[in-house]
Amino acid sequence: MRRVFGVKKDKEPPPSIQDASDRINKRGDTVEEKLKKLDAELSRYKEQIKKTRPGPAQEALKARAMRVLKQKRMYESQRDMLYNQTFNLDQVAFASEGLKDAQQTMSALKSANKELKGMMKTVKIQDIDNLQDEMMDMMDMSNEIQETLGRSYNVPDDIDEDELMGELDALEADMGTEADGVPSYLQPDKEELDLDAELNLPTAPSGNAAVAGRANAQGEDELGLPTVPRASVRS
Numbered sequence: 420m421r422r423v424f425g426v427k428k429d430k431e432p433p434p435s436i437q438d439a440s441d442r443i444n445k446r447g448d449t450v451e452e453k454l455k456k457l458d459a460e461l462s463r464y465k466e467q468i469k470k471t472r473p474g475p476a477q478e479a480l481k482a483r484a485m486r487v488l489k490q491k492r493m494y495e496s497q498r499d500m501l502y503n504q505t506f507n508l509d510q511v512a513f514a515s516e517g518l519k520d521a522q523q524t525m526s527a528l529k530s531a532n533k534e535l536k537g538m539m540k541t542v543k544i545q546d547i548d549n550l551q552d553e554m555m556d557m558m559d560m561s562n563e564i565q566e567t568l569g570r571s572y573n574v575p576d577d578i579d580e581d582e583l584m585g586e587l588d589a590l591e592a593d594m595g596t597e598a599d600g601v602p603s604y605l606q607p608d609k610e611e612l613d614l615d616a617e618l619n620l621p622t623a624p625s626g627n628a629a630v631a632g633r634a635n636a637q638g639e640d641e642l643g644l645p646t647v648p649r650a651s652v653r654s
Contacts, residue, residue: 436515447501448495457491463527 434442464484471477 434507436512440505443501443505447498450498454494460487488646
């Protein structure tokens with residue numbers, strides 16, 4: 420059967436845009452080479468026409484130059500056509516690459532969107548709010564614990580600040596008096612000094628026995644006060 424009908428040949432894949440562009444560019448390079456040769460030939464004919472006198476020889480040179488110029492114009496039109504085809508292929512290739520980039524971008528976005536949806540299922544806003552509330556509660560408890568541990572012992576709560584300020588002023592006054600050389604506990608009380616001044620009492624005796632005897636002789640006791648006369652005892 421294969422020998423009768425033959426084997427079906429596989430179709431060749433269509434050429435890509437890059438293959439077509441490379442082929443056209445190769446043709447364009449060939450046309451450019453031909454144009455360079457024609458330009459060189461035209462330059463040679465121009466020099467010969469300048470050196471040749473008017474006549475049949477010059478006319479023959481002009482006819483050859485005209486033929487070469489026509490060929491040049493034809494190749495130039497082919498070159499322009501090939502350039503236009505190359506430009507169109509470049510535009511198609513650019514659009515195709517842009518679509519491929521868009522497809523890759525869409526695929527990446529879909530993958531990222533799927534991954535984000537999976538992550539959002541595990542992370543909930545309510546859980547985050549609850550976690551924040553728990554953290555705030557723990558911070559408050561920590562502050563209360565620190566305040567409790569830093570509390571002073573045996574300190575009454577109902578202390579009058581004015582009274583404390585008065586004691587502080589008295590303490591400062593005592594410290595100033597002690598700086599003068601006499602301790603505060605050895606200094607006389609101010610109220611006692613005022614009382615002695617009002618009563619105008621004599622100073623206390625030094626305790627000498629002679630002075631006491633002299634005081635008794637003068638009718639005074641050891642404190643300097645007049646002695647009370649004793650009643651005579653009658654026999």
